[in-house]
Amino acid sequence: MIEYLQKSKHHTELHLTQFGIESCIPRHFHGPAVRDYYLLHYILEGRGSFEVGGTTYTLGKGQGFLICPGVVTYYEADASHPWTYCWVGFNGTLAEWLLKQAGLTLSSPILHYNSDDRLYRYIQMMDDSKKDFPRSRESRLNGLLYLMLSELVESGPVEPNSPKSVRSEVYVEKVLDLIEVNYAQKITMEDIAHAIGLNRSYLCSLFKQRMNTSIQDYLIRCRINKACEMMGNAELSIGDISRSVGYNDPLLFSKMFKKVKGLSPKHYRTELQTEAGD
Missing domain, CATH: 1.10.10.60 (Homeodomain-like)
Incomplete structure (x- = not known):
């Protein structure tokens, strides 16, 4: 399942560009390529690798990775146990700040979230909103994106005590x-x-x-x-x-x-x- 969305004229602070869920075949890959928006993947099952800035990360269930705008990345599903992941693409003036609150940056692009299946359910709710909220769907999608990012902020790394x-x-x-x-x-x-x-x-x-x-x-x-x-x-x-x-x-x-x-x-x-x- 994948859906691409048109550019938002109203939600400039944060807006979805796409979302989806995919069960990949062995060695299925994307890139090397760049995006002009943020793209956040969360692994539901299986394994794979993510490459950015000369570093390769081997990732599995409960982990994820952030692709930042304008950065060359490459990711590939494992040959024997390929991953199933969900993802959201988004942009906006608040996007970088919200991600930073969750501990996700260009230099720290790996997500760790083992709490529950809430991220997956938010993606499902985004898909369901097409029939459940036809008149207010854009606002509904943005609300779900905010909820998803708030989960990541809440479960993200705790900053060390400041002076x-x-x-x-x-x-x-x-x-x-x-x-x-x-x-x-x-x-x-x-x-x-x-x-x-x-x-x-x-x-x-x-x-x-x-x-x-x-x-x-x-x-x-x-x-x-x-x-x-x-x-x-x-x-x-x-x-x-x-x-x-x-x-x-x-x-x-x-x-x-x-x-x-x-x-x-x-x-x-x-x-x-x-x-x-x-």
Whole structure:
């Protein structure tokens, strides 16, 4: 079974180009050749060899290999016990990053996945989607590809512990990203610590050391800065803006706004309108 797909006009971050399952005859081979997309094979039964960059890998059930765009590769089924494999071809701006998260790169192209038959079942579901999801098939196929790659990321090699300074930067960056996305929600320090996976006191201390401000103060300033961006929209009332940045209590919003900006939301908007009229 094999299916080739047309180029996606909508899913530029990640999209399938082909997928299939094949039981190869002895010594069946491909290449030497290059592809202009990523091609990932997973071996269901049997054995074979994969050659890339002057290195030959002998592979069997539960293993696989990645072909990167523009790289010459050659692979051949074993003479006595030829492999059966499934594969997906894909591309997109996120493809390389997702593969790297799974430990798969040009210099490390071999896949190890012995957990279950889930990868095979995803390929089957891709095939079934032709009749089961005729109107939404492109999105369905992409969803299945994301699921497949998430399995590989989850089962991939664990990165060695980074130096403490590097880890702290990562945690702080996660806090910043979390606040950027969720500043409008009723988010607490406990929520943030739980999402990051660290003790609250430790995370707050780490953040203060790196940012010279507390997480709470950073969250307040983020909300007020977002509110200032909305002040120029005359269709939004002060109450609308207050609720849009996480303050259901307009009095508390006014208090926090004045604390950060030195004047009330109403006076800030008046000054903004005056400057715009000059």
